[in-house]
Amino acid sequence: MAPRLSRLLDWFQERLGTREQLTCFLYRRLPEGTTWWHTLGSAALFLILLQTLTGFFLAFYYVPSPEHAYDSLVYIQNEIPFGRYVRGLHYWGASLTVVVVFFHLLRVFFMGAYKYPRELSWVVGVFLFLLVMLFGFTGYLLPWDQKAYWATVVGTHIAGTAPLVGDYLWRILQGGATVGARTLGRFYAAHVLILPVVLYAFILVHLSMVIYQGIAPTPRRGFDRIRKEEYDRLYEASKGKGETFFEHLLRDGVVALPLLLLLVWMAAAWKVPMEGVADPTDTEYVPRPEWYFYFLFELLWQFPGKWIPVATFYIPLAAVLLLLLLPFFDRTAGRSPLKRPLASGLATAALAAIAFLTYQGATAPPPPKAGAALSREMAALPPALARGRAVYDAQGCSACHVLKGTGTAAGPDLTRVGARRDAEWLKRFVRDPAAVKPDSAMPPYTDLPAEDLDALARYLASLK
Secondary structure (H helix, E strand, C coil): CHHHHHHHHHHHHHHHCHHHHHHHHHCCECCCCCCHHHHHHHHHHHHHHHHHHHHHHHHHHCCCCCCCHHHHHHHHHHCCCCHHHHHHHHHHHHHHHHHHHHHHHHHHHHCCCCCCCCHHHHHHHHHHHHHHHHHHHHHCCCCCEHHHHHHHHHHHHHHCCCCCCHHHHHHHHHCCCCCCHHHHHHHHHHHHHHHHHHHHHHHHHHHHHHHHHCCCCCCCCCCCECCHHHHHHHHHHHHCCCCEHHHHHHHHHHHHHHHHHHHHHHHHHCCCCCCCECCCCCCCCCCCCCHHHHHHHHHHHHCCHHHHHHHHHHHHHHHHHHHHHHHHHCCCCECCHHHCHHHHHHHHHHHHHHHHHHHHHHHCCCCCCCHHHHHHHHHHCCHHHHHHHHHHHHCCHHHCCEECCEECCCCCCCCCHHHCCCHHHHHHHHHCHHHHCCCCCCCCCCCCCHHHHHHHHHHHHCCC
């Protein structure tokens, strides 16, 4: 066997120069002071690869249709050997990936590794973080349970509040007047086809930049404040005192092993939460996002009514632009966080705000439920108004509006809306809000059937 293997290796060596390439890759020198914090990038890559492998397994059995999506996951968890375990790895791995990628981004920021010559590497890294968050969002709907359905209703409506492009985003995401088969198909296609291709393309670009530019040194011993003109000379000198990449690769493996063991334990010990099958007519359900979106969900409460776009569009857009443009604005010589007090102070304040909003989202009590009172109200309504109330519930209006104490106060309270507006005005507004009120953040409902729109308008006009 050994001679055959040797001949095979020689064959590749003659055509690809494998020995030279492996030697150059594994034994390239790293700067002095490379620490355990530098393993976060490889840890993130390890978790992304694990998510891909477990995602392949789930895709073999998952059926992306409202009629079969929920049952296919029940089948995976209860019938397929190791199905519950693999789904647990994928579910808990998603949260762990978000955590590790976020801490990797923080490490790069606080070490000043976004500065020359790694400006573009930082920009690509920011896009990678956003792609990971998009994976979380598109994975929402796939279980097709109550949480998946109603969280997606809220998410698509929030996207629809964006100025100028909101209507297009809402149509692209939802694919119709309600969250349904087309929405599920689009989210599934994005989650398993579009986003993976984009993600791995950006990963390849990012890795090529890291290999070409080298790992950023720890900002100490002459690297805490350094001018661009001196950087290349000092970096090469530092590499002469540092370890090889092969030695650092062993450290990467030491970090990856506990992450794998942690996920194995979580998948075995913690059951993946799964609620009842999605029910678009359920007026009792209170939607909640995944924990890593709590801060955005809580931000909605700080900007109600016409101010919603501030929370859903302007603040997130400003944050993303600040991250992308950071290397081109912060061109000072300082690389240590103490040498960059303004950038470090703003980042610390932003982290504190995110932590506070996340805590609020995690501990906030659910809004009150209508309970039996709603059932009595529905039974007492005339058939025409009862149909309007059914349309109100089916469209998920309670995700943005409060009605008789039930719902979310992101939009105006509709408890007495009929005292201010008649049915014709309400019909025009629901069909095309911007045409009636140019500053409205509500998405248009142009795909809503005319009879449903009439019923909804009559019901709302009766609320006096």
